[in-house]
Amino acid sequence: MKLELGNFPVTEVAFGRETRWAESRLEIDRAELVGRILEDPRILSAELHLARPRESVRITLIRDVIQPMVKVSGGGAVYPGICGRPVETVGRGRTHRLDGAAVVEVSDTPLYMGPGMGNYTDRAVIDMRGNGDRSPPFSKLNNVCVVLETDPTRDVLDRNDAAHSAALLVSDALAETVRNLEPPELETFELHPTDTALPKVAYVLCQHSPEHHAGSVRGWGDHLYGITRLHPPWVIHPNELIDGALSFDNSWGFANNHMLRELYQRHGEDLNFVGCIVVRTRWSSQLEKNVAARQSAKTAKMLGAEGAIVVGMVGGNDFMEAVRTAQACELEGLDTVFVVMEDEPSEGGPPILEPLPEVKAIVSVGVGRAELSPEPTSPVSRVIGRRNITLNMSTGVGKVDAQGQLPFYRSGLGWSSLDSRTSCFEV
Amino acid sequence: MISAIFSLALTTGAPRVVRGSRIEHVCGNPSLGPEKDRAYSKEIVRAALTALTTEVTEPTLFEPAIP
Structure with a gap:
């Protein structure tokens, strides 16, 4: 299995008249994408917001952070099998991706109803100001936030499918901008x-x-x-x-x-x-x-x-x-x-x-x-998502205003360079 | 201690450990139907009572009898 990755850098992101990528600048037709999301009757409201590195912004109610990419050749679709996508085996041919941008799925849709962490819809926070040399990578990405409300009368699985489909719709649309372009950088992965x-x-x-x-x-x-x-x-x-x-x-x-x-x-x-x-x-x-x-x-x-x-x-x-x-x-x-x-x-x-x-x-x-070695982080100018969040994610107690001062740098997308996945804990 | 994941109980030093069913239903098995579930529960509790009156020198696993 040989995979070529075409990397297209993104250093700037802005809303514009059409969704396109040119010379590291990603422009997004906000109204068009929101309109397409709202075609799904399970979505009650949808907004797109941008969060750039170093801005005084916190993003809350994060359900996923998605790497925008598209299969150009080799069969199948990226993120196979989810939300009705093809299940064809991936990892071959060529994939084009936007390096330095991400789609953040923001919604208070619970994962599942029942015991465990599924009802904690505010498991993670991204503070775009970073945390010095311990900044998680998400604060360094140009984040396109898809803020959604799903119909609470629907089955929870349906709601999850709807929310994630909307986020993937945006991710796909952004990656499509570079499908037919020549990548500035091409990597090959073959064992x-x-x-x-x-x-x-x-x-x-x-x-x-x-x-x-x-x-x-x-x-x-x-x-x-x-x-x-x-x-x-x-x-x-x-x-x-x-x-x-x-x-x-x-x-x-x-x-x-x-x-x-x-x-x-x-x-x-x-x-x-x-x-x-x-x-x-x-x-x-x-x-x-x-x-x-x-x-x-x-x-x-x-x-x-x-x-x-x-x-x-x-x-x-x-x-x-x-x-x-x-x-x-x-x-x-x-x-x-x-x-x-x-x-x-x-x-x-x-x-x-x-x-x-x-x-x-x-x-x-x-x-x-x-929270074991707390260093307070100062208030931000703006919150994308919900302001009222749970501070102690393990116990579910301690409501705070995400716009205000927090007693520690709250992340929750447990990133370390050794990690293969997130954990509930901040690293 | 009655535990479905009894290995952890043993390695962390619980002296008397009774084998439970599954994490979702440690002291029985609802898929057996109410009568057999209750009979199985009784055997688990019986094993626990036996364990309490048994001298042990190290973490020991007690098996409920088959009802």
């Missing part, structure tokens, strides 16, 4: 045959399934080709991830995954990148967790892996199969690194929920609770 002496490494991603929280196998959450339910370990080519096969919450993060890019860069140099495996977490019995872990390790072994990077940015229940996957890989003879977040030290327990003896190479991305 070419390498020296067999190089160590073979598999990248194992642990992704939460919303199946139990949502009470539905079609619950809204981490989508892999549109599928969110629990499934056995799934072999994925890294190109598929670049084309958005895995998306949710921070689709931009999956499509711009630094870990993946680095593995690719080093393929043929000091390692042999054999592929990716997506492990679904939150199986609800011990048996299933054990099987998921063992089979993931077996899958890695069948790919020829001698080493594995297991990224488990999940906690609690989900954590169990993540750490067990790392353990199972070690037991299969793979040198394994487990990338994970730590539990809060004040709880008095071990740094991770269930330390297993075989899992001895651990990279911590930190506790990710900015």
